[in-house]
Amino acid sequence: MSWLTRLGFVAPAAAQTDDGALLARLAAGDAEALALLYRRESGSVYRYALALAGDEAAAMDAVQEAFAQLLRGPQGYQPGRGSLGAYLAGMARHQMLSQWRDARRHVPLDDALDTEPTPASDDCLTQAQRHDGLWAAIRRLSWPQREAIALVDLQERPYDEAAAIAGVSTDVLRTRLHRARQRLAELLAAGERHE
Template sequence: MSWLTRLGFVAPAAAAGTDEAALLARVTAGDAEALALLYRRESGSVYRYALALGGDEAAALDAVQEAFAQLLRGPQRFEPGRGSLGAYLAGMARHQLLGQWRDARRHVPLDDAAEDEAEPLPGSDANLDGEQRHSRLWAAIRRLSWPQREALVLVDLQERSYDEAAAIAGVSADVLRTRLHRARQRLADLLGAGERP
């Protein structure tokens, strides 16, 4: 269980349940019930990942929709030996988000220099209620660089393994660990000494 889950910021991920390969085979055969089950099981975590990464609800919804559409157009592209179906869908959502930003020519900060220009965080009163703490955490997460935010979301929020998170991010597990370490340090700094995990 991650430190964010213990603090009550996220709920633990649900168990996978049904065998992914069998479920995907049923979807490929046109089984609408299997598609609904697959969507119910995977869409929430893919959406939370896309929302946390991009901070935009509409973009996150578009990314989830496109990830499932791509899966339905080419279910044979999913290779169970390379990771979970959830990781595969998250990877497709990630590519969709990057494409949206590229097309819109939006700037995504890739280094710590842009973080210093962000708005200040809300105050750090000792008696912040849950909603204020939650807002403050997300404000701090949005100030992380893209690679750091992605590592934090994948490992600490979605509780994915280092290998699975690295596969989604398209980097080695060592690079992902370095990004995660820096993200945790930066987040602790942003939240202040009294809020350290």
């Protein structure tokens, strides 16, 4: 223990980044703790929600609800079950599923994820067409397959964490991912034959 620690000084980085300490501060009503957690975790949770929903407003609503739930009950997070980011992504996922069940409709990915090609070169146009084709193919995947692709391939989460977010075993997630990749390859190949 350093002499600074013995005098009551805590290293700011450790005090601000430790999940347990931040959650304890949050439970005590410290708004700065929520801001720190939000800055650190919201980006990845949003990207995950956006990959699933394809709708910026729905993704943002899911992120906001996940953090609101964390604020209402920070004690619900159990570190032994995975990272805080995975816990928040799981809450966002449940929020989106709840909205979709209530509406009794599927929210497809929209063209907001696609980028417009710049007229700079043929290479850029070709790359944009491939990008458009990829997102069109992803839109055609089933929800479980799209979720597996989003968690593992787009967000690069470990299998165990992705499975925890999806609420399935690691084996089920691997099966979904395998089938999703196969289906995606089929759709992309079919798209190239039609061009």
